[in-house]
Amino acid sequence: RKEVEQDPGPFNVPEGATVAFNCTYSNSASQSFFWYRQDCRKEPKLLMSVYSSGNEDGRFTAQLNRASQYISLLIRDSKLSDSATYLCVVNVGPYSGGGADGLTFGKGTHLIIQP
Amino acid sequence: DTGVSQDPRHKITKRGQNVTFRCDPISEHNRLYWYRQTLGQGPEFLTYFQNEAQLEKSRLLSDRFSAERPKGSFSTLEIQRTEQGDSAMYLCASSFTNQQFFGPGTRLTVL
Numbered sequence A: 001r002k003e004v005e006q007d008p009g010p011f012n013v014p015e016g017a018t019v020a021f022n023c024t025y026s027n028s029a030s031q032s033f034f035w036y037r038q039d040c041r042k043e044p045k046l047l048m049s050v051y052s053s054g055n056e057d058g059r060f061t062a063q064l065n066r067a068s069q070y071i072s073l074l075i076r077d078s079k080l081s082d083s084a085t086y087l088c089v090v091n092v093g094p095y096s097g098g099g100a101d102g103l104t105f106g107k108g109t110h111l112i113i114q115p
Numbered sequence B: 001d002t003g004v005s006q007d008p009r010h011k012i013t014k015r016g017q018n019v020t021f022r023c024d025p026i027s028e029h030n031r032l033y034w035y036r037q038t039l040g041q042g043p044e045f046l047t048y049f050q051n052e053a054q055l056e057k058s059r060l061l062s063d064r065f066s067a068e069r070p071k072g073s074f075s076t077l078e079i080q081r082t083e084q085g086d087s088a089m090y091l092c093a094s095s096f097t098n099q100q101f102f103g104p105g106t107r108l109t110v111l
Helices: none
Strands: A004-006 A011-014 A019-025 A032-038 A045-049 A055-057 A060-065 A070-075 A084-091 A103-105 A109-114 B005-007 B010-013 B019-024 B031-037 B044-050 B053-057 B065-068 B075-079 B088-095 B106-110
Touching (some): A004 A084, A032 A060, A032 A070, A045 A055, A103 B044, B005 B088, B019 B106, B044 B065, B075 B088
Parallel strands (some): A011 A109, B010 B106
Antiparallel strands (some): A004 A019, A019 A070, A032 A045, A032 A084, A055 A060, A060 A070, B005 B019, B031 B044, B031 B088, B044 B053
16 A cells, blocks of 8 residues: 555646545654645645644645544635646654654646636 | 755766766755655655764665765765666755755656
8 A cells, every 4th residue: 555645636627616635644653744736847845734723825725634544635716827736745754853754745636727 | 046956957877877966955954855756656755864964765775876965065866877767856855844845856867
């Protein structure tokens, strides 16, 4: 089983619609959770961290369910510029030096916003 | 630009040659990471430094790969005797907290 699993899509969504992505992770010791955005042939860019209490940043809402080991991202009022690959990311390691501190990425979900 | 920088941005080499990539992290970041990304996949962790100490290496990092961060600032990643399977984007990231920021990557093509 892959450590972080995402539906690769593509998700074709009309502009203005709401779209939701999910991912699951296998390591219950995971401590930090993120969504990154990656445009074609560019580096991943941090979109937002994900907390158990849920967090919102403008049109983006992220949620973490530790019991189900499940992370979600909701995009409201989608824009053409939201077209990208969205990477679900977890960090197992303690932030204390040593140990596993590298990020584990899913394969990404490809989103296409259509005019 | 105060972000993470990487050099070169593109490298084409012949199988069997050695290549070296450089990463300059954000200046106040003490942690530096190397990842590899192939088409259709998410980045895969290779290795990690805290200051000059290399604290973790992935099993993906074969004996042909070596990374250094001699003064706790910039880092180099060397691949010896390159193989076609080494063709990928090599990404560097740095952090001070648990949030990592990525450089633009070095795209390696091994012919």
